[in-house]
Amino acid sequence: KIPEATIKRLSTYINCLERLQVEKHPVISSEMLGEYCQVSPAQIRKDLSYFGEFGVRGVGYDTKKLEAEIKEILGLNYNWPTTVVGVGKLGLALLNFTLFSQHGFSITAAFDNEPGKIGTELAGGIIIQPTSAIEDTVRDRGILIGVITTPADAAQKVADQLVAGGIQGLLNFAPTKVKVPEEITLRNVSITSELDNLAYLMTQKKKT
Amino acid sequence: KIPEATIKRLSTYINCLERLQVEKHPVISSEMLGEYCQVSPAQIRKDLSYFGEFGVRGVGYDTKKLEAEIKEILGLNYNWPTTVVGVGKLGLALLNFTLFSQHGFSITAAFDNEPGKIGTELAGGIIIQPTSAIEDTVRDRGILIGVITTPADAAQKVADQLVAGGIQGLLNFAPTKVKVPEEITLRNVSITSELDNLAYLMTQKKKT
Ligand SMILES: NC(=O)c1ccc[n+]([C@@H]2O[C@H](COP(=O)([O-])OP(=O)(O)OC[C@H]3O[C@@H](n4cnc5c(N)ncnc54)[C@H](O)[C@@H]3O)[C@@H](O)[C@H]2O)c1
Ligand SMILES: NC(=O)c1ccc[n+]([C@@H]2O[C@H](COP(=O)([O-])OP(=O)(O)OC[C@H]3O[C@@H](n4cnc5c(N)ncnc54)[C@H](O)[C@@H]3O)[C@@H](O)[C@H]2O)c1
Numbered sequence: 001k002i003p004e005a006t007i008k009r010l011s012t013y014i015n016c017l018e019r020l021q022v023e024k025h026p027v028i029s030s031e032m033l034g035e036y037c038q039v040s041p042a043q044i045r046k047d048l049s050y051f052g053e054f055g056v057r058g059v060g061y062d063t064k065k066l067e068a069e070i071k072e073i074l075g076l077n078y079n080w081p082t083t084v085v086g087v088g089k090l091g092l093a094l095l096n097f098t099l100f101s102q103h104g105f106s107i108t109a110a111f112d113n114e115p116g117k118i119g120t121e122l123a124g125g126i127i128i129q130p131t132s133a134i135e136d137t138v139r140d141r142g143i144l145i146g147v148i149t150t151p152a153d154a155a156q157k158v159a160d161q162l163v164a165g166g167i168q169g170l171l172n173f174a175p176t177k178v179k180v181p182e183e184i185t186l187r188n189v190s191i192t193s194e195l196d197n198l199a200y201l202m203t204q205k206k207k208t
Numbered sequence: 209k210i211p212e213a214t215i216k217r218l219s220t221y222i223n224c225l226e227r228l229q230v231e232k233h234p235v236i237s238s239e240m241l242g243e244y245c246q247v248s249p250a251q252i253r254k255d256l257s258y259f260g261e262f263g264v265r266g267v268g269y270d271t272k273k274l275e276a277e278i279k280e281i282l283g284l285n286y287n288w289p290t291t292v293v294g295v296g297k298l299g300l301a302l303l304n305f306t307l308f309s310q311h312g313f314s315i316t317a318a319f320d321n322e323p324g325k326i327g328t329e330l331a332g333g334i335i336i337q338p339t340s341a342i343e344d345t346v347r348d349r350g351i352l353i354g355v356i357t358t359p360a361d362a363a364q365k366v367a368d369q370l371v372a373g374g375i376q377g378l379l380n381f382a383p384t385k386v387k388v389p390e391e392i393t394l395r396n397v398s399i400t401s402e403l404d405n406l407a408y409l410m411t412q413k414k415k416t
Contacts, residue, residue, distance in 0.1 A: 004213050004405060011404035012396070015383065038385055038396070074404050075411030082403075089304070093297035099383055099400050104407070145406065169410045171402060175223065175307055177246055185409045187402060188220070188246070192307050194379060194397050195290075196219035196282050197212060198353065199312070201393045202377045203283030 017067040029060045076104040081143045083109040086150030138165025145169045152176035214255045225275040237268045284312040289351045291317040294358030346373025353377045360384035
């Protein structure tokens with residue numbers, strides 16, 4: 001089993017490899033990739049070793065090729081139709097974040113239950129729909145991923161509607177546990193855990 | 209070295225333990241904690257084993273005591289004065305998220321460079337200040353953590369101002385690498401990596 005931390009680092013290597021291509025570096029060493037990604041070259045080599053041989057010893061990695069190989073490992077060479085439910089502050093920040101589409105996630109629908117928001121047009125021509133339309137829209141558009149950015153007390157009902165429509169993956173930002181059938185892949189995002197991890201690292205630094 | 213994934217799971221155990229106390233469960237098993245946290249009991253026991261012995265074999269864990277012990281491991285039994293720079297959609301969502309304060313992060317200042325936002329009062333009585341005031345305010349209030357939610361091109365300058373004021377830790381949401389001195393603890397947050405991880409897990413499930 002490959003550590004989740006490795007998967008998340010691979011994701012950040014994609015962004016670095018894109019920047020390296022923009023800055024005209026067709027071939028790079030793990031040292032250079034490490035410099036761009038703020039990760040040690042040894043960690044990069046270790047992460048890649050889970051998936052086979054990459055690059056040529058003594059020469060380095062082909063930047064464009066490595067990016068394509070990592071995208072294939074992560075399953076990003078497909079298109080993942082995605083929807084956001086709960087178009088509040090967090091939902092809106094995610095809807096406007098253009099990096100998602102570079103990784104193959106195309107946000108094709110958005111839902112909310114506030115009458116004043118329903119019918120609003122967002123960037124990219126998406127029109128906010130009422131939550132009563134979740135099931136049909138998910139089915140009709142073959143949406144595979146749902147992102148929940150509603151208040152905690154609404155999250156379970158929204159998850160049920162997304163699952164009923166045929167969603168396969170859920171990213172939940174609401175601070176509550178949602179129950180989904182076994183075949184659905186569910187991940188909970190916690191920015192609080194990012195802060196806690198930062199506090200832990202700062203406390204460790206003080207001790208040394 | 210303790211895996212970062214373990215630290216982030218410990219963080220989520222705190223929220224579960226708080227809910228268990230609200231629902232009047234003074235003593236719990238790792239099975240029950242696992243049910244609440246959507247983590248296997250074996251993973252919980254493994255995570256805790258990095259830090260010593262917890263609970264009583266055959267009896268279980270004291271819910272309140274375990275929460276306090278985990279908070280101490282993560283360094284959350286202190287108060288961490290925090291500031292947010294860039295009060296846009298993401299910044300505002302973080303400023304309004306009450307769970308941070310339960311983990312000891314008290315947001316005591318917010319900064320932006322848009323004239324129309326400066327002077328606005330936010331929840332909790334925080335008044336948005338101009339970025340020119342970052343260094344003095346961080347120093348005067350002993351702010352230890354900075355959260356960067358500005359556009360990417362502003363992130364480095366903001367990081368420099370926070371470091372000059374005496375910040376010790378930085379949480380960067382802008383999709384760019386910022387350089388900070390060795391003694392500063394920097395973590396980059398990528399919600400894209402959460403989606404990539406979800407896509408990877410969904411692709412793996414299809415293969416099995
Ligand atoms: N995971 C984290 O670390 C983190 C950080 C910040 C916020 N949050 C959480 O993310 C969620 C969104 O935060 P926010 O600041 O954007 O809040 P917000 O209030 O700005 O947005 C919530 C949106 O959900 C909509 N909504 C309410 N009930 C709904 C329902 N039944 N169905 C569909 N939509 C509904 C509201 O109309 C609103 O547009 C909250 O649950 C918050 O606790 C999590
Ligand atoms: N890490 C992720 O996965 C992720 C997800 C969504 C957004 N983002 C990033 O988070 C950041 C914020 O996103 P958003 O949707 O809230 O954007 P936004 O445009 O709504 O907010 C940006 C805020 O920064 C302020 N600002 C601009 N220049 C500044 C400067 N020099 N100093 C101080 N403040 C300045 C603006 O006035 C605005 O209030 C962006 O960099 C975006 O790319 C990251």
